[in-house]
Amino acid sequence: MNLDFSDDQKLLQSEAQKFLQKEQSLQRSRDVLDGEQALDTDLWQQIIAMGWTGIRIPEQYDGLGLGHLELCVVAEELGRCLAPVPFSSSVYLFTEAIIKFASDAIKQDLLPKLVSGECVGTLAITEQLLAPTEHNINTQVANNKVSGTKIAVPDAGIATHSIVICKGVKGIDLRLVELTDHCNVQKQDTIDDSRGHFSIGLDNVDSLLVGGEGEGWELLQNLLDQAAVMFSFEQIGGAQATLDMATSYAQQRFAFGRAIGSYQAIKHKLADMYIKLTLAKSNSYYGAWALSTDSVELNVAAATARVSATQAFNYCSQENIQTHGGNGFTWEYDCHLFYRRAKLLSLNVGSLATWKEKLILGLEKTQTANVKQGV
Amino acid sequence: MNFNDSEQQAQFRTKCSTWLHDNAQRKTQAGSDNPHGKRDSSEFLNAARSWQKKKFDAGWAMLHWPKIYGGLEASPLERIIWGQEEAKFDVPQGIYEIGLGMAGPVMMQYATEQQKQRYLPPMAAGEEIWCQLFSEPSAGSDVAGLRSKAVQDGDDWIINGQKVWTSGAQFCDYGIIVVRHDPNVDKHAGMTFFFVDMKSPGIDIKPIKQITGGSSFNEVYFNDVRIPDSQRLGAIGDGWRVAITTLMNERLAVGDANGVDATEAFEWAQGQDDHGQALIQNHAVRESIADWYCQASGLKNTKLRTMSALSKGDTPGPEASITKVVSANKLQAIGNFGIDSLDMAGMLKTERSEVHDFHNAWLGSAGLRIAGGTDEILKNIIAERVLGLPQDPRADKGLAFKDIPSGK
Numbered sequence: 001m002n003l004d005f006s007d008d009q010k011l012l013q014s015e016a017q018k019f020l021q022k023e024q025s026l027q028r029s030r031d032v033l034d035g036e037q038a039l040d041t042d043l044w045q046q047i048i049a050m051g052w053t054g055i056r057i058p059e060q061y062d063g064l065g066l067g068h069l070e071l072c073v074v075a076e077e078l079g080r081c082l083a084p085v086p087f088s089s090s091v092y093l094f095t096e097a098i099i100k101f102a103s104d105a106i107k108q109d110l111l112p113k114l115v116s117g118e119c120v121g122t123l124a125i126t127e128q129l130l131a132p133t134e135h136n137i138n139t140q141v142a143n144n145k146v147s148g149t150k151i152a153v154p155d156a157g158i159a160t161h162s163i164v165i166c167k168g169v170k171g172i173d174l175r176l177v178e179l180t181d182h183c184n185v186q187k188q189d190t191i192d193d194s195r196g197h198f199s200i201g202l203d204n205v206d207s208l209l210v211g212g213e214g215e216g217w218e219l220l221q222n223l224l225d226q227a228a229v230m231f232s233f234e235q236i237g238g239a240q241a242t243l244d245m246a247t248s249y250a251q252q253r254f255a256f257g258r259a260i261g262s263y264q265a266i267k268h269k270l271a272d273m274y275i276k277l278t279l280a281k282s283n284s285y286y287g288a289w290a291l292s293t294d295s296v297e298l299n300v301a302a303a304t305a306r307v308s309a310t311q312a313f314n315y316c317s318q319e320n321i322q323t324h325g326g327n328g329f330t331w332e333y334d335c336h337l338f339y340r341r342a343k344l345l346s347l348n349v350g351s352l353a354t355w356k357e358k359l360i361l362g363l364e365k366t367q368t369a370n371v372k373q374g375v
Numbered sequence: 376m377n378f379n380d381s382e383q384q385a386q387f388r389t390k391c392s393t394w395l396h397d398n399a400q401r402k403t404q405a406g407s408d409n410p411h412g413k414r415d416s417s418e419f420l421n422a423a424r425s426w427q428k429k430k431f432d433a434g435w436a437m438l439h440w441p442k443i444y445g446g447l448e449a450s451p452l453e454r455i456i457w458g459q460e461e462a463k464f465d466v467p468q469g470i471y472e473i474g475l476g477m478a479g480p481v482m483m484q485y486a487t488e489q490q491k492q493r494y495l496p497p498m499a500a501g502e503e504i505w506c507q508l509f510s511e512p513s514a515g516s517d518v519a520g521l522r523s524k525a526v527q528d529g530d531d532w533i534i535n536g537q538k539v540w541t542s543g544a545q546f547c548d549y550g551i552i553v554v555r556h557d558p559n560v561d562k563h564a565g566m567t568f569f570f571v572d573m574k575s576p577g578i579d580i581k582p583i584k585q586i587t588g589g590s591s592f593n594e595v596y597f598n599d600v601r602i603p604d605s606q607r608l609g610a611i612g613d614g615w616r617v618a619i620t621t622l623m624n625e626r627l628a629v630g631d632a633n634g635v636d637a638t639e640a641f642e643w644a645q646g647q648d649d650h651g652q653a654l655i656q657n658h659a660v661r662e663s664i665a666d667w668y669c670q671a672s673g674l675k676n677t678k679l680r681t682m683s684a685l686s687k688g689d690t691p692g693p694e695a696s697i698t699k700v701v702s703a704n705k706l707q708a709i710g711n712f713g714i715d716s717l718d719m720a721g722m723l724k725t726e727r728s729e730v731h732d733f734h735n736a737w738l739g740s741a742g743l744r745i746a747g748g749t750d751e752i753l754k755n756i757i758a759e760r761v762l763g764l765p766q767d768p769r770a771d772k773g774l775a776f777k778d779i780p781s782g783k
């Protein structure tokens with residue numbers, strides 16, 4: 001029985017934490033939010049130099065050849081300090097899609113460049129102000145040329161490539177597109193401008209098929225399940241940071257002659273934060289196990305991790321503002337940075353409602369499978 | 376990361392399950408047909424007694440105890456493995472947990488060697504059942520507010536007062552009790568701890584009818600009851616310290632609120648009709664079940680993290696402290712859901728075992744949120760002990776016990 005990370009993985013995590021603290025990642029996140037940039041290029045370059053973009057990439061393609069568990073511990077640290085870098089788009093989504101579904105030729109071309117940072121990738125799904133489904137994707141692919149408009153695409157400003165979800169002849173396809181000047185990439189304002197999001201206009205742009213033709217929707221679900229686990233680590237990292245902030249503020253702030261942390265309304269609030277965070281953390285560990293072992297339980301495990309991590313970070317970031325009183329509502333205090341990021345992360349691979357539905361569908365599927373096998 | 380036992384753990388697990396297979400019935404999926412008789416019945420008590428004896432004879436009863444008292448000197452992890460395996464079998468639970476979980480450790484720590492040899496083996500064998508006499512009418516969450524009086528008289532102490540909510544007192548042989556020997560000092564300083572023969576003259580036990588209709592707890596009156604000083608546990612005035620050791624164990628002993636869970640709610644919703652379609656098609660129901668599933672899974676995985684730490688020889692973190700708050704509240708929500716799903720007919724008691732389980736969950740959870748530390752007290756403990764927030768200001772600080780304001 002070992003539902004825990006190894007000593008090496010914990011070492012990687014503490015190194016990551018030290019590095020991001022030293023580089024003042026949180027301050028950089030605020031600077032990106034305040035400024036015109038869509039990311040912190042310097043921090044991103046340093047992260048590339050540390051080799052994190054290649055954690056999961058096999059050594060034959062210049063990567064570190066490590067596993068998902070190493071990605072999870074790094075994700076927790078990036079989440080704790082709201083790192084303003086395109087790590088999640090390029091690593092959890094794009095790189096994973098290439099590793100899992102792309103041809104050898106594409107791998108040989110792109111994987112080394114993803115390690116070196118020459119290539120940065122993203123995933124373009126959404127088109128309208130509603131949840132994407134297999135039936136409302138309008139971006140078309142014909143003769144390998146893609147046309148359509150995607151919105152809320154993370155990091156498309158710096159990304160050199162994108163996997164684009166398209167409607168093809170046989171159904172949904174995953175299409176690899178190079179984001180050149182021919183693509184109309186425009187920055188969009190979001191609830192958390194510390195992470196850049198963009199619209200992409202594609203007009204007859206060349207593309208390569210990734211994965212089987214017409215199988216794109218299914219592959220996308222698998223990609224999102226995987227990413228949900230890694231995002232859940234970002235979420236528990238952020239939730240832990242807000243619980244720490246709230247706890248320390250509650251110990252130091254006095255009202256009516258005593259520390260506000262001695263009032264039960266605050267104590268019980270913080271205990272509830274701890275409870276939600278603990279449930280989310282334990283479920284994320286389970287998700288990490290399912291991810292790292294490519295378990296058939298991944299879809300249920302990912303949804304479980306996703307739902308509880310979203311609930312934890314939403315709740316913790318919101319009640320952290322409340323605990324800070326008027327200060328919590330100011331731009332100056334960091335509380336809102338976490339509140340924004342919590343909301344962004346709770347949407348980026350699908351909303352809470354979407355993932356609760358996935359969880360129940362997963363349970364229904366497991367049950368049907370069990371009945372068939374006579375379990 | 377893996378969920379596999381080490382070779383040694385796997386061997387131990389096989390040993391447990393083999394013995395269980397030979398000696399008990401595996402749980403069926405049908406739910407609680409309860410073959411051991413109604414709780415609080417003598418039939419149930421007898422079934423519990425004989426199961427405990429069987430376990431003791433094979434060494435399983437208190438497997439982490441030293442061999443001289445009937446244990447196997449098993450590691451904490453082996454104890455958890457045994458618990459996991461035993462939970463798969465339909466065995467009578469709920470009679471011995473308090474005695475073994477609370478009185479056991481306190482006797483182990485504070486009794487004399489002679490007393491341990493006399494009392495521990497029959498306790499483990501289930502031949503003598505123990506109860507916990509802490510709560511009083513004026514002292515529940517605030518155990519240290521207790522008033523039962525102890526006055527020294529030669530080699531004896533004379534006890535007068537009343538205990539309440541004492542689970543199992545009606546069939547117990549011994550109890551651990553904390554009483555006030557000195558009301559003139561600070562409340563925590565004026566208490567002393569004993570164990571007492573429940574058949575002593577002057578003890579009067581009156582079962583209390585609970586909201587479930589059953590009577591598993593009691594009022595216990597003490598009228599000039601004599602306890603020999605040799606049955607004192609800890610020094611005079613050390614009662615609070617001894618009680619706290621016990622209360623720490625209580626959180627481990629109480630643990631999970633047993634009963635219907637997310638899986639049962641899910642299966643029920645698949646079979647139950649809701650306005651012409653399966654209840655599971657209702658969106659509100661799907662969302663609620665997803666929430667309970669995440670909580671149940673979170674608790675299960677939290678336990679596995681605790682086990683992982685033990686397995687490596689590390690001290691587990693404080694994460695298990697969330698267990699009772701989460702599980703008791705979840706149980707109450709699921710009980711409500713099940714009953715509500717029957718609409719107007721939800722009020723009826725029926726023969727359907729699932730409906731019976733939902734009714735039990737709905738009523739029983741109300742007690743579980745109180746027993747072994749209320750939700751509010753447990754959240755205070757998380758806030759103060761885990762997060763390090765300051766203690767509540769107290770109206771009883773620095774006062775002699777007799778001068779502390781008291782209410783209802």
Ligand SMILES: Cc1cc2nc3c(=O)[nH]c(=O)nc-3n(C[C@H](O)[C@H](O)[C@H](O)COP(=O)(O)OP(=O)(O)OC[C@H]3O[C@@H](n4cnc5c(N)ncnc54)[C@H](O)[C@@H]3O)c2cc1C
Pocket residue numbers: 253254255256260263264265266322323324325326327329
């Ligand atoms: C948008 C906005 C507009 C405002 N406008 C005005 C204005 O026009 N004029 C003006 O004078 N003020 C104004 N305020 C100030 C506002 O009244 C205070 O922010 C508020 O009273 C809380 O005080 P605080 O910020 O000092 O937080 P604190 O009092 O430090 O509270 C911090 C946290 O501790 C909790 N807490 C404190 N005491 C207790 C207790 N006894 N029991 C339980 N919990 C407790 C609080 O609920 C909060 O969660 C405004 C604030 C905001 C956010």
Ligand SMILES: Cc1cc2nc3c(=O)[nH]c(=O)nc-3n(C[C@H](O)[C@H](O)[C@H](O)COP(=O)(O)OP(=O)(O)OC[C@H]3O[C@@H](n4cnc5c(N)ncnc54)[C@H](O)[C@@H]3O)c2cc1C
Pocket residue numbers: 264473506507508509510512513514515516517539540541542543592742743745746747748749750751752755767
């Ligand atoms: C089924 C069951 C079995 C039990 N078995 C035993 C047993 O075997 N032996 C035994 O000794 N006792 C037993 N108890 C008693 C149990 O430990 C007490 O009921 C419990 O500690 C609460 O005490 P109380 O009932 O006096 O409620 P009170 O302490 O009066 O509490 C009333 C309400 O006030 C709240 N409250 C009290 N203090 C605070 C505070 N500081 N901050 C915030 N809220 C507060 C409580 O949370 C609760 O909601 C049992 C109880 C139950 C329900």
